[in-house]
Every structure is written in structure tokens, then in C-alpha cells.
Amino acid sequence: MGTTTVERPAPGGTKGARRRRVVGLATLVVILVVTGAVSLAVGARALSPAEVWHGLFAEPDPDRRLTEIRLIVETVRVPRTVLAIVSGIALGVGGALIQGYTRNPIADTGLLGVNTGASFAVVTVIAVFGFSNPFQYVWFAFLGAAVAGVVVFGLASIGRGAGNPLTLALAGQGITVFLAAMTTAVALSDQASLNALRFWRAGSVAGVGFDVIWPVTAFIAAGLVAALTTLPAINLLNLGDDVARGLGVNIALSRIVGIVAITLLAGAATAACGPIAFLGLMVAHVARYLTGPDYRWLVPYAGLLGAIVLLVCDIVGRLVVRPGELDAGVVVALLGAPFFAGLVWRGKFKSA
């Protein structure tokens, strides 16, 4: 026990603090909307606000140029933006939850083996069944992510080491390296899966249609509902298991709900976008800085921040190496790793 993040939740909070948090939440929503609008406009072909508006809402038009714009907005920009928002929320909330449950400031869904579990499943089914459409293998990615997540969580919660920061990281690392090598073994024997794997593995929100986005969103919505029901319990769990039990929390039930929520969120986002590491970790820390340790506030903040950061990273990726693109997952890692190193360097995890 004993982590820096375990702080006593403020009892209710003052009226002023509450108002400040609501204002903060509203500000984040506004920023998200603005970023989403920018995401619609920016890309290989930059669109003016009027053109975006037209592409979204205008009736079909005989003018060829306008039809083309409409096509770009509808089939490229909107799915991409929606996916970034949905996955960003899922990864942000997942990251905050996982830190709450493990009382571990370096917890991240990427560390749980979720990513490699999904990669392994994708490669295997492509090699075995010859799938080529993301809609076919996204389910297996989800399944692989879920299984790996549950196994790592299970291993980390055996015996005395349960709830300890390094145990989870270590179990996650063990499973990750193991599955990564198995993935390579499969991919090397089958060029089609190797080809699919390399695109999927960089982590991108581009190139996925609504046929994939809707089902993924449904899973994420279910995960969010599960997450919301468990927020008060996380606050109490952070006081220590004994205290929480004394206050009437069903610890086993709340942990199971938490694992299900995290797996749904991280698994679905990973299945759709590929592995995006560090996002959840990063936004959970920023959210904690903004709101304090109360998870009823921290988690919504983390979700919105996750969506904003993923959108911004995707936009940046479209701009920096024009006419090519840098995948969002790569931008997130390039941003997230120094952030993480900075936290380490400032000694944030010293007593972790």
C-alpha cells in the first residue's frame, strides 16, 4: 500500500469548488467541439468552415466540386473524427479507472497486455481465415484484448502482491513480450497478416468506416455505463480495502465491474484504432491535477481530455509530414513518453 495517489477524497467539496469543476467540464466540452470542427476541416485537402458546413448539412448538389467536398467530409473526415472522439473517451476513462483500481500511478491500458492480446488475435485470424476486412477481424481483436486484460489482471491480483504498482506492470510486461513474439511468429509465416498487422499496429483512427464504428461505440457505451456505476466505490476503495469494506462496499463485485468496464473500453478502442499507449495514463494525470482525487469528477474529465488529446494528435499527424500522414498512435507516443518521463523525473512515482 501507500501510493502518492491515495489521497482522501474531499468530503463533498465546497460550493465554489463544485462550480469550478462544472465550469471546467463545460470548458472541456467546448474545446472538444472546436477541436472536432478543426478535425473536419484539416487534412490533405484543407476545407473552409463553409465547405465543411456544406459537406455536413447541405442537400445533394449538381455542382461537381461541392459533391466532391461532401464525399470527403462524409466518408473520410466524419468517421475519423467520430472514432477519435469515441476512442479517446474510452481510453481516457479506461486509464483513469485502471489507475483508480490498481492505486497505481503508472497504470495504463497499454501496460495490461490489452494491445498485444488484440494484435495476436488479429494476426492469428487473418492467417487462419484469411480475413481482409476490418469489420471481420475487429471482433477477434476485441476478444484477444479482453482475454489478455483479464489474464494480466488475474495474475497481478494473486496473493500478497495484489494492488501493487510494479506487480501489474511486471505481469503486463511478461504477457506483452510473450504475445508479441507469438504474433511475430504467426506474422512471419503469413505475409497477408504481416501486412495487415503493420498498419493496424501503428495505431490510427483513419480508414475505418461506420460499419465498424457503430458496434465499437456500443461496446464503449456499455463500458462507460459500467464505469459510471462504480465511481463512488473507487473513491472508497482508495481509502484501503478494509475501510471500504467497513463502509459497505462489496469489494469483489466492484472490482469485477471495474475489470469488465476497463476491458470493454480499452478492448473496443484498441480493436478499432490499434494500440494507442500512454493516452490513458497521460490524461488521467492531467485530470487529477485539474480536479483532485475525487473519481466522480476525475473520470469524466479524463474522458473528455482523452478525446481532445487524441483528436489533436490525429490533426497534428495530418499536418507535420504532408503530404503523408503520421499515425495518431505514433504522435500520442511521441507526446506521451516525454510526459511520462517528466512525471518520473519530478519524482511523482517515488513512493509508488
Add this chain to the structure above:
Amino acid sequence: MEPNKAGVEPNEAGLKPNGTDVKPSVAPGVRLGHVSFVWRPWLVGVTLLLAAATFLVFCVSIGVGDFPIGLPQVIATIFGRGEQVDEFVIMDLRMPRAMAGLLVGVALGVSGAITQSIARNPLASPDILGITWGASAVAVFLVTVSGGTAAAIVSSVGLSAAALAGGLGTGLLVYFLAWRRGIDGFRLILIGISVSAVMEAITNWLLVKADIRDVARAQVWLVGSLDDRSWDGIRVALWCTLGLLVVVACVAFQFKPMHLGDEVAAGLGVRYSRVRAVLLLCAVLLAAAAVGAAGPVPFVALVAPQVAMRLARFPTPPMVASGLVGALLLIGSDLLARAALPVSLPVGVVTAAIGGPFLVYLLVRANLK
């Protein structure tokens, strides 16, 4: 100097800091002029047994192939009394691969033993410290971005050397980023994880951009392989590793308080921190040389010292035994990959298949205690 947390953390994590498993042995000291050491019959016995086992597996590995050669002939040929046909097959065709396995295994084992001893944490292996990903990123960059043309110019020797430089650069970067009025084992590991992630992201991006044929070539680089080794290909690694091992052997003698902690070492004088820095640099270079020769073979550096420590019943990872276990692990895995499996796989796949469960076993066992 800040209190070093590394010795405490793994304990909390359920993994014991090196050595609490075993009682420190009280053994008689021996002094020969300026050199003094402690006579530990068990450690010496285990080390000799490991050396014999390594030699045996080395010879078996040479004998196995499309043209099988019996063990006695292999041994006779190695000692220069074999037939001419055998001599060609063994010395020119098979020896480079086996030698690469031996070198890489020893280098990774010793490197892991040093980093684990200094950080006093079994997690602190070159895999985790980003050295292997840094070397891979450079190798993949050369294979993919240059589109094969520069890769042709940079012959296989050059590629190994470049990977070596990449690994060294990343190792130093991690070291300097983690430096803050001293090196804290826990901080070193976390910084290593984050630098690894950056290198991994860059590598993944390179793979996306690359031609699929290059990707398959690069993919082998990402998991570790001993395929197609020639004497030319391992020359860099050979001299680097041998040289470094000599340095380690000379220096390690002076670093007895390695496992006693920063405070004790500091109290014993500046010389020790200098010796420690030299050792750490050697560990990074050894790991980089290994990656340069065979790619980032996973888990050997992490598993070998832990196994050696348990076999030798020694409180810290013993250097020589760790190197031998590393070689045994690597050559054995390569043998398994070539001879026992239906499809031929890179050796890294096998070491990962062994190492992942071993890590989980360490974790579960320590937790259940």
C-alpha cells in the same frame, strides 16, 4: 544522495530484491598476493557444470542440420582432429551461427547480471531499459527507409554496427535522463520504459511506410534471429563482446559492494561510483553488441541472471554463471527452433515463449509466499 528505492520496490511488488531467498554463505577467504577472493565450492561447482553443459549443447547444435554430424566428430573437429569434409561444414558453415549464439547469450547474460545487480531489481534488464528497442529502431530504419539500396551499401557488418550504435545511444540517453543527483533503480526502469515506447512508435511508423518485402526482413530484426550468420557478420560482435568481457572481469573484482546499496558504496569512496559507471557502460555496450549481432532476443538478459542466482544459491546474480546460463538458453532455444519445431522460427520467438511464462512464474511464486 537520495535513498535508493530500488531495493525496496521489488519487495513490495512481490519480487524479492536479489538475494533474500538465500542465506549469505560464510566462506573462507583466499588471498594470492593482491588478489583476494572467497572460496565458494558450490558456486564454482555450479559454474563448472554450466560450462560443461554449454559446451555440450554448443557441440550438439553444430551437429544438427541438413547434414547431421555425430557428437564425437564435432568435438574432434573443434579440437582440430576431424576429417576434412566435417571441418568445412563445421568451421565454415555451422560454427559462425553457434558462435553467434554463444556470444550473444553470454553478452546478454552478463549484461543482465550487471544491470540487475546495480539496480538491485530483477526488472532492470536491457530489454526494459530501451537498449534493444533503440538498436532495433536504427536497424529497421536502415532496412526500410533506405529502400534496400543503402542497406546494400551498408553490408550486414555495417547493419550490426549501426544497431550497436543505436543501442548504445539509447542506453546512454536513458542513463542521462534518469540521472538526478544519482541513479535510482526505479526511475531508471520507468525512464527506460518511456524511451522504449518512443523507439517502438518510431519503428512502427517506419514499418507502415516501408515496402512489404523490407518489412518481412525488418520483422526478423524485431524479434531476434541467428539465421544466416557468417564469420564476417559476427566479427563486430565478437571483438566487442570479448573486449568488454575482459574489462568487466578486471573491473568487477573491485566492485564488491555492488549489492550493498548506494549509501554503503558511497561511504566506501568515489572509486566505487566510478567503477559502477564503468560496469554499467559495459552492460549497455554488451547488450548493444548482442542486439547488433542477433537482434533483440527477448528475455535472455532478464531470465539468465535470475536462473543463475537460484542455481548458484548466491545473493546476487553471479557474472560468469549468468553468462553461461544465457548462452545455454540461447543456443538451446535456437536448437529447439531449428530441430524440434515444425516450422523454422527465429530464436527470439522461442526465448519469449520460455521467458514470458518464467517471468509470470517468478511473479506468482513471489506473491504466494
